[in-house]
Amino acid sequence: MANSWVNSAERIGSDLHLEMSGPGGRRTALIRALREAVRDGRLAPGTRLPPYRSLAADLGVARNTVADAYAELVAEGWLTARQGSGTRVAERAEPLRPAARVPKRAPPRVRGPRHNLLQGTPDVSAFPRAAWLASYRRALQQAPNEVFGPGDPAGRAELREALGEYLARARGVRTEPGRIVICSGFAHALRLLFGGGVLRGPLAVEAYGLGFHREILADAGVRTVPLPLDEHGAQVDRLGRERAVLLTPAHQFPTGGPLHPARRAAVIDWARARNGLVLEDDYDGEFRYDRRPVGAVQGLDPERVIHIGSVSKSLSPAVRLGWMVLPARYVEDVLAVKGEREAWVSVLDQLSLADFIVSGSYDRHVRRMRQRYRSRRDRLVAALAEHAPQVEVTGVAAGLHAVLRLPPGTEASAVKAAAWQGIALDGLAAFRHPDADMAVSDGLVVGYATPSEHAYGPAVEALCGALPPPSTGDARP
Template sequence: MDESWVNSAEGIGADLHLELSGPGGRRAALIGALREAVRSGRLAPGTRLPPYRSLAADLGVARNTVADAYAELVAEGWLTARQGSGTRVAKRAEPLGHAVRVARQGPPRTRGPRHDLRQGTPDASSFPRAAWLTSYRRALQQAPNEVFGPGDPVGRVELREALTEYLARARGVRTEPGRIVICSGFAHALRLLFGQDRGGGGGVLRGPLAVEAYGLGFHRQLLRAAGVRTVPLPLDEHGARVDGLGRERAVLLTPAHQFPTGGPLDPERRAAVVDWARARGTVILEDDYDGEFRYDRKPVGAVQGLDPERVIFIGSVSKSLSPAVRLGWMVLPERYVDEVRAAKGEREAWASVLDQLSLADFLSSGSYDRHVRRMRQRYRVRRDRLVAALATHAPHVEVTGVAAGLHAVLRLPAGTERSAVKAAAWQGVALEGLAEFRHPETDMAAGDGLVVGYATPSEHAYAAALDALCAALPPEETLTADPGRG
């Protein structure tokens, strides 16, 4: 048995008596000793613990051992860590007697997170209800009788015409109404293209499909269910390394704003991937998931504009309006239009015809442009508040990918991502670690980080969400922890 007294240096922290024993090494022993000291009530809520260096020196272990132990106990809720305040016993932590009473009463009721900072959804409270209702009423009043029959699977011509004008003006897309097919969103587009719509069957496209090394896992699962093998392309500061493309039959990219790491695809690489598609007779799938939201640089046009016959451009209103509207579009090369139409079937089974007419009016009346401009300004302010909060409370955390989109990536010290996600959950914050988006077959590692969406919380809840996020981040001491392990 190794018994150590921890002496607070210069009035920082408290004297502790810790017994480092049992299986699992020094780190596990330290975690167990600190947990028991809190559980038994020997360490009262609010007690400030010694800094890493002091505790490591007194115990004869590496600073990383102490840093890991503190981080684990912060994630579990036994401790809290704030920049400038040190590491303290959490005020929620209760002595053993109370824990026993709670256990006898049964498990506590579970509840969802108080703050949703996951990427992917806009602020639901900002949906333009009045303007949408105006468009809906006008569309309903002007709708011809045929609207109330079976829907055309390619989509209403009114919406395809409105999209042709809007996409050319706002995204640099070159098309015509006859080459646009309406769908219910990006996932639906993938199902149509790769054969999983209506329960399977041969697809318009086949694998292998090259994808970016970091992306949405749900899309990879959908493709895997369709029998499509995905081949990861490494990423760097210029976007996807398209020079790694080989004999794949297609490539899926997020060129306007790489998801989730951020940044546009370099112009030379845009040209190179188009040249590859031409030379191989293949096609590029362009996911324009948040092309409207640009803050600190000029808008990046669509790759589709470089060669409309080699790019399938896919977009939706999920980020700009709401995922509840369930409307998206594919801008197709001429050779794919009939095949995609056949994949949809004889009748429209997914996208509401009345919603299509409403969106057509919303676009042609200018309401969509006004809404996007308003939300672009609102999300810019939210992004700036996030950056400012981190600069104040966690200046050691680097923020990247903030020139566009609805999320940011917070870069963390190596080995701290998992603990930070757990600590965020304890603070009532739902978010995702960067590792969740990594392709399972890639050799590339983008480092530790958190993917933080700043669009979802309502205005009145955003300040509290930022406070909770900052409270969950690893302290600055983890940046200077010794590389050795105890």
């Protein structure tokens, strides 16, 4: 016999699966199924069962079949029946032992660092909950019915229009909504572009960057060629036969310098001459503290640059929303890779971000966080000047992290000393491309945005105490 679902509104208000199978007739099968439901705990003591008529209708059996099954189970002590109270699972002195289950393993207790100064995360305690909730409510209330059906692989038009206006105004991007494709972040963009075969290697990359991104490219069969870095950014004059180059021009990650204006122009010239492509990772372009943010390279030639951004630094990495601003010739190819049933970003989140931008809440949040992060960077620089004057903060005043230049040969010991003090941070060497010719310098990458506001002061104090002491040659009067 087929399995059946009991879903009568007159019973306990939730579905119950009864397996009507095995030898014997329907009465025997129903008795067996109800016993099993009580035995394995799906029908708890005291649970009221559906009336005969309701259960019979749900199971497609005669009413007398249910009545006889109930009567048999009452006689056996599994059920009780009282006038006005209906038929219930019998109360027992000892609860029935549920069916054997795989015991749940308690998650291991991981004792984290006392001070988290890892790069890559904004201050999550500063997430604009009230403003985001207001945008979410408005988006949900105003959403047309078709929002809850199959989506558009390019992303909601409302968000692409809002992003087109915002990116033009804040980042100098030249585009239109039809050339914006929504994704879940930079890593997702790489998978779509290279994993889907839209672009191929070899790909030039900066000699220092996220190893996670290099792994994604390697998994897609893309060979990456490191470009040396100096105080003016990537040495784009070293570009050769690569088909594309991946850059962080507004704020090189992690060393912290912007790409020099002459090199911005030079990389566009290279792309035009070689029929190449520039991938622009604009991961924290809004956060510049000593001057107005540098505009996007994409504005120099929209047909030679793919501009990629997300809200992982400006809002939260938990809001899985990013975008690609594509040259016209790549739009259809990217959408084909996404497919008609690709696991897209939540449409409601897209509509919420669109409202968040249009309402001005996004600009207000970015301005507020820009002030907060600038203050934190200033506090870090001041603390180092007082307690560790031998350590220099390199790069421009921007972003969510800073690089502390250390004396040669001291990086590994400094990372270890920080760990002993309960400080989580990375050494600069952790971001070096394995094929890079030479190291930039010894240094620590300090994520000053990561701690909450109350935890930042103690973290900086602990960091200063963990830094290597000045050598005789470093002593300052």
